[in-house]
Every structure is written in structure tokens, then in C-alpha cells.
Amino acid sequence: MGTTLASVQFATFKDAIARRILSYPTIQAQDSSELDEFSSYLASESWSTLPDNIRNASYETRSSIPGDIEGIPLHTTPISFVDTLISYGFAIDHDHALQFLAKAVSDYIEDACAPPPIWSATRTKECQICEREVPLTYHHLIPRSTHAKVLKKKWHSEAVLNSVAWLCRPCHSAVHHVATNEELAREYYTVELLLEREDILKWRNYAAKQRFGVRRG
Ligand SMILES: [Zn+2]
Ligand SMILES: [Zn+2]
Structure with missing residues (x-):
């Protein structure tokens, strides 16, 4: 089971954080490498403090995941994560920063536990948005x-x-x-x-x- 920073789950979590950051209107379109660095940083700061069952979330393990985000313990979230969100204007205080994280974790769980894409073995055409050749x-x-x-x-x-x-x-x-x-x-x-x-x-x-x-x- 991959729980390292190189795992599929981590990449999925990082993407969930990037989407949440993008929901703030202050981010500019040309900032994609900054967004990449910033979401990598936030994801790696918080990843190791998430419970094992969350970090191992997959379609196969979905029954071990709490159904609502209230059930996810986030009290061990490092202060560096909270401070970064506040200083960049993505959160107004500690609670707000943990809310940001809870929503990102919830989005991540939804993606990580989604059923495998259908026709994944046969489809090789590009995604119509990002143009990557992926399932x-x-x-x-x-x-x-x-x-x-x-x-x-x-x-x-x-x-x-x-x-x-x-x-x-x-x-x-x-x-x-x-x-x-x-x-x-x-x-x-x-x-x-x-x-x-x-x-x-x-x-x-x-x-x-x-x-x-x-x-x-
Ligand atoms: Zn759809
Ligand atoms: Zn795509």
C-alpha cells in the first residue's frame, strides 16, 4: 500500500488541494507552477498527519473510511500548514484553515475511492481538458x-x-x-x-x- 509522497493517493490529495486553492478568485491563470509548488507544499505538510486508513483510501478500502468529514481527526495538523494558509490569505484563522483541510480531505476521499474508470484498458485518447493520455x-x-x-x-x-x-x-x-x-x-x-x-x-x-x-x- 502506498502511503509515501510518491503514491497515487498523495497525488490525488495534492490535486484536491490545488482545486480548492483555485476556488479562490485571487489566483491568476499564469500561476500554474506556483500553484504546483504551493499545493505540493501544503499536501506534504499535512499528509503524514492524516490517519492510515485515509492515506490508504481506495475503491477497495472505501468501507474503512468515515462517511462524513467530522469523523476525520485533524487536530494533529502541523502549525506550518495552518500558518501558511493564513499568511497567504486562504484562511482567516486556525479553525478556518482546518475547515479548508477537511474539505480537501473529503474531496480526496471521494476521488481516491471512486470506482475504476470504465474502459480504462481500451481508451488511450487524450482527456479533453488537460490533453493527457490517461484513463x-x-x-x-x-x-x-x-x-x-x-x-x-x-x-x-x-x-x-x-x-x-x-x-x-x-x-x-x-x-x-x-x-x-x-x-x-x-x-x-x-x-x-x-x-x-x-x-x-x-x-x-x-x-x-x-x-x-x-x-x-
Ligand atoms: Zn460528470
Ligand atoms: Zn484531464
Whole structure:
């Protein structure tokens, strides 16, 4: 089981931190190497203090993970992590910094415990956001939970209802992180529209530089 800084789980955790940092509007699109360094630092400061079952989280071990983030003990989080978040303006105080971490851990668990991407053995095409050649998942550009409403309000015709984008797991998470299903259905129902979003562009610049360590399925 990989629990080192080189593990798949660590890379997944770092990506979760990067996405959370990107949700702050002050980050500029050209800052992708800074974002890389900063999320690496934050991830490595906090990783070793997370419980073993969290660091080993995977689809196979998902039943050993607490269902809500309140159950994750974060009281041993190093002060360097907290101070860094506060001094860079990502948290206003100690509690707020731990909230940031709890949300990042929760996002990480969701990704780490996700089922293996389907067709991972046969798909070799690039992710439509980061353009890396990695296992892909498919994203319903008009999320299925919105279909009834979409048809009722005539936002889209039935013909385009099932259009999909092929995205790697981290980019797929990034898309759902920046907008609700209804916003995706109404405003971001093509890859081109998604790529007009500043936060998705920032994410893409970051993700394109990450070595994809996940080998699942
Ligand atoms: Zn991608
Ligand atoms: Zn999706």
C-alpha cells in the first residue's frame, strides 16, 4: 500500500488541494507552477498527519473510511500548514484553515475511492481538458439528474441530451467542483464552454503538468 509522497493517493490529495486553492478568485491563470509548488507544499505538510486508513483510501478500502468529514481527526495538523494558509490569505484563522483541510480531505476521499474508470484498458485518447493520455471517464455534459427539467424548460433538445465529454478523473472532479449540475446543464454543456471558464483554464494549466500516477482497473 502506498502511503509515501510518491503514491497515487498523495497525488490525488495534492490535486484536491490545488482545486480548492483555485476556488479562490485571487489566483491568476499564469500561476500554474506556483500553484504546483504551493499545493505540493501544503499536501506534504499535512499528509503524514492524516490517519492510515485515509492515506490508504481506495475503491477497495472505501468501507474503512468515515462517511462524513467530522469523523476525520485533524487536530494533529502541523502549525506550518495552518500558518501558511493564513499568511497567504486562504484562511482567516486556525479553525478556518482546518475547515479548508477537511474539505480537501473529503474531496480526496471521494476521488481516491471512486470506482475504476470504465474502459480504462481500451481508451488511450487524450482527456479533453488537460490533453493527457490517461484513463478516461465520461462526463454527461448535461448531467442526467437535470434531464427532466432540461426538457420541461426547453433548454436543450432531446437529441443532445446524452452528449458526453471524455475526461480524466481529476479533470472530471474539477468540472463538478466549479459548477452545480444545473449550471453545467444550462451554461457549460460543451467542452468549449467549459474551457471559457477562467477557473477551468487555471485548472487545465496545472493538470497538464502533473504526471498521472493512477493505474487502475
Ligand atoms: Zn484531464
Ligand atoms: Zn460528470
